[in-house]
Amino acid sequence: xxxxxESIHAKAVAExxxxxxxxxxxxxxxxxxxxxxxxxxxxxxxxxxxxxxxSLLTVQRNAHQLLHLIxxxxxxxxxxxxxxxxxxxxxxxxxxxDDVVNSFGAMADQKQLSITFTSNVRRQEINxxxxxxxxxxxxxxxxxxxxSTAGGKIAVACVVxxxxxxxxxxxxxxxxxxxxxxxxxxxxxxxxxxxxRAYEGSGIGLSLAYELTHRLGGHLSVESQPSIxxxxxxxxxxxxxxxxxPDAVPIQPQPTAPPWVEGxxxxxxxxxxxxxxxxxxxxxxxxxxxxxxxxxDQYRILTATNGKQGLELAQRExxxxxxxxxxxxxxxxxxxxxxxxxxxxxxHIAVLLLSARADIRHRxxxxxxxxxxxxTKPFDLTELKLRLRNMVSRQQKIRTYYxxxxxxxxxxxxxxxxEEGNGFTPQDSFMKKLxxxxxxxxxxxxxxxxxxxxxxxxxxxxxxxxxxxLVGVSPARLIRTYRLRRACELLRGGHPxxxxxxxxxxxxxxxxxxxxxxxxxxxxxxxVTANLIR
Numbered sequence: 001x002x003x004x005x006e007s008i009h010a011k012a013v014a015e016x017x018x019x020x021x022x023x024x025x026x027x028x029x030x031x032x033x034x035x036x037x038x039x040x041x042x043x044x045x046x047x048x049x050x051x052x053x054x055s056l057l058t059v060q061r062n063a064h065q066l067l068h069l070i071x072x073x074x075x076x077x078x079x080x081x082x083x084x085x086x087x088x089x090x091x092x093x094x095x096x097x098d099d100v101v102n103s104f105g106a107m108a109d110q111k112q113l114s115i116t117f118t119s120n121v122r123r124q125e126i127n128x129x130x131x132x133x134x135x136x137x138x139x140x141x142x143x144x145x146x147x148s149t150a151g152g153k154i155a156v157a158c159v160v161x162x163x164x165x166x167x168x169x170x171x172x173x174x175x176x177x178x179x180x181x182x183x184x185x186x187x188x189x190x191x192x193x194x195x196x197r198a199y200e201g202s203g204i205g206l207s208l209a210y211e212l213t214h215r216l217g218g219h220l221s222v223e224s225q226p227s228i229x230x231x232x233x234x235x236x237x238x239x240x241x242x243x244x245x246p247d248a249v250p251i252q253p254q255p256t257a258p259p260w261v262e263g264x265x266x267x268x269x270x271x272x273x274x275x276x277x278x279x280x281x282x283x284x285x286x287x288x289x290x291x292x293x294x295x296x297d298q299y300r301i302l303t304a305t306n307g308k309q310g311l312e313l314a315q316r317e318x319x320x321x322x323x324x325x326x327x328x329x330x331x332x333x334x335x336x337x338x339x340x341x342x343x344x345x346x347x348h349i350a351v352l353l354l355s356a357r358a359d360i361r362h363r364x365x366x367x368x369x370x371x372x373x374x375x376t377k378p379f380d381l382t383e384l385k386l387r388l389r390n391m392v393s394r395q396q397k398i399r400t401y402y403x404x405x406x407x408x409x410x411x412x413x414x415x416x417x418x419e420e421g422n423g424f425t426p427q428d429s430f431m432k433k434l435x436x437x438x439x440x441x442x443x444x445x446x447x448x449x450x451x452x453x454x455x456x457x458x459x460x461x462x463x464x465x466x467x468x469x470l471v472g473v474s475p476a477r478l479i480r481t482y483r484l485r486r487a488c489e490l491l492r493g494g495h496p497x498x499x500x501x502x503x504x505x506x507x508x509x510x511x512x513x514x515x516x517x518x519x520x521x522x523x524x525x526x527x528v529t530a531n532l533i534r
Contacts, residue, residue: 032070035063051293058286072204075135076187079211086216088127090241091251093165094119094158096130100137100253101156104145112150115141119158126165126238132212133236134253136220137167139205140232144171147230160238167234175226184222185210209234275300276392277317281310281324281336282354291323294381295388307331311339314346318465321391323384326355326366334369341370345462348427348470350391354379395469402431402471406481427470430456438482445505449475484519487512492531497524 039060043053078084101117108115137156144154152172159166176184187207209232213220218236277300282288285305292301302317304310308330314322322340326333333353340346352373353366363374373387437455441447452475453463463475471478483504490500501512501524516524 032063032067036060036067039063054293055290058290062286069204072208075208076204076211079208079215084215086129087131088129089251090125090127091130092123093126093128093133093238094121094123094160096128096133096251096253097137097156097158097167100134101141103253104138104141107142107145108154111145111148111152113145113148113152113154115145115154115156117156117158119160121160124160124165124238125241127241128238129216130251130253132216136209136212136234137169139209140169140234143205144169144173144230144232147171148173163237163239165236165238167236168231169234170229170231172229175228175230176222176224177226181222181224185220276320276395277302278388279304279310279314279317279319279322281305281307281322281328281333283325283328291384295385298385299388305329307333307336311336314340314349315343318346318462318469319349320395320469321350321352321388323352323354323388326353326362334366337366337369337371344430344456345458345466347430348466350395352387352391398427399470399472403473406471406473406478406485430466431470434478435482438479439486441505442483442486443503443505445507447505448479452479480515481519484516487516487524488520488527491524491528497528500524 039056042048043056043060048056075084097119098117101115104115141154141156148154148171154172155168155170157168157170159168185206187204210220213234213236216236218234220235221233222230223233224230275298278295279302280288280291281304282291283305288303288305292303295301302313302319304313306329307324310322310324310328311331313319322336324333324336328336331339333355337351337353340349340351347370350372351370352375353371354375354377355362355366363376366374372391375384375387433456434452437452438447441451449460449463453460456463458466460475467473467475467478473481483506487500487504490503491497495503497513498509501509504512506512506515513523516522516527520527522530
């Protein structure tokens with residue numbers, strides 16, 4: 001009796017959940033319709049320029065993908081409540097399955113994969129639920145494409161028996177580790193749930209395919225070997241029918257909305273060398289292209305599609321700002337930020353993290369790794385532009401401050417302390433180290449940019465780019481300016497002009513006098529006279 005009550009209660013809860021999902025799906029579909037309908041209308045206008053058309057297509061694709069995800073959630077709720085009816089139609093199942101597989105041809109081509117469909121019979125008439133059959137096969141094929149790399153193969157095979165149809169979807173992708181096989185069909189389960197997982201996903205598709213197969217009275221199983229590939233096998237009961245009704249129309253699969261869109265990373269031409277350089281690190285190629293195109297009129301843009309690639313690019317090119325996603329393959333945004341901020345060659349680069357993780361815990365984690373700013377997805381493009389503008393403005397102010405402090409006649413170039421007031425910023429620690437190196441070799445005329453770079457364990461190129469970003473001068477210019485500022489101190493202390501020239505590393509007093517006047521608008525002698533009068 002108790003078990004009966006529990007069963008009735010569980011069924012009531014499932015039905016309540018299904019009604020809730022049905023209602024919430026309706027609430028989602030209404031605004032999505034108001035997005036898709038105008039977009040479809042706008043796309044019919046041939047006068048739109050290519051940039052606008054690309055933006056409209058991006059909106060359309062992602063709105064369809066959101067609708068696809070909502071429909072999958074609703075299907076799962078209906079299956080749980082046992083309220084999904086079977087709606088069968090009579091038709092040629094072989095042609096139908098072939099059409100479903102062919103609908104993924106463009107997606108496979110995009111990832112440079114081959115995809116084939118074979119069958120042991122040319123045609124077979126049966127009564128079948130086309131919608132459910134399509135959802136099962138589409139989820140398995142899209143999963144195979146998703147987890148396969150360029151050059152891979154996907155083979156869909158159909159074997160029709162007397163009372164059963166067996167459908168296999170085999171790929172040469174990354175495979176599934178043995179410890180995850182038993183849970184692969186669980187709802188919302190993901191083999192890799194880390195921040196560095198290589199493929200995005202909701203963990204719905206395989207679960208839906210599994211439950212739909214059982215709803216049809218069949219069985220779905222999987223065999224897999226890591227690094228070799230995976231085979232999904234669908235066994236479905238069938239009842240053959242003879243002949244096709246004279247007025248029958250071939251069953252056509254519904255258009256398949258691709259679960260993702262691959263694309264080429266966007267790279268602006270690198271004209272306008274005075275514009276700030278921004279590195280975008282984001283594994284969603286549509287999003288990275290959209291951001292890059294939106295910023296390319298104000299900035300030079302570089303792109304990377306994972307954290308490891310982003311780090312290598314940042315170390316090589318030393319951009320002014322890195323805008324990075326958090327969840328990415330190989331290295332997540334937190335790790336990327338930590339690597340950048342803990343390396344003296346890159347610790348001056350500003351980092352803005354973009355993430356769908358909006359809670360305060362994740363914001364704190366990003367900021368604790370040294371991120372300069374944090375913006376949650378979906379973000380407002382205007383807000384992103386304003387935050388970037390403010391970061392660039394702050395960098396320019398710091399650059400101006402260092403330039404002025406370098407030639408100021410203080411006993412030591414002034415530095416910026418941390419906001420806590422308990423130490424120097426990483427940038428100031430770096431500048432302090434440079435000042436110490438130059439002071440140690442002050443009277444050595446042979447001490448040049450190469451020598452300074454060697455002392456701070458950097459290549460000349462890296463030091464040059466870092467100094468350009470931080471101070472706006474080259475290493476050679478920095479050395480000369482530091483020598484001249486120290487010359488001011490020596491002249492004030494009573495050292496003769498000629499002696500001072502040699503003490504600060506100039507090979508000839510004439511060259512010293514020319515360089516001194518260029519910076520201080522006075523000759524060394526005029527400078528001494530002016531200080532004596534004071």
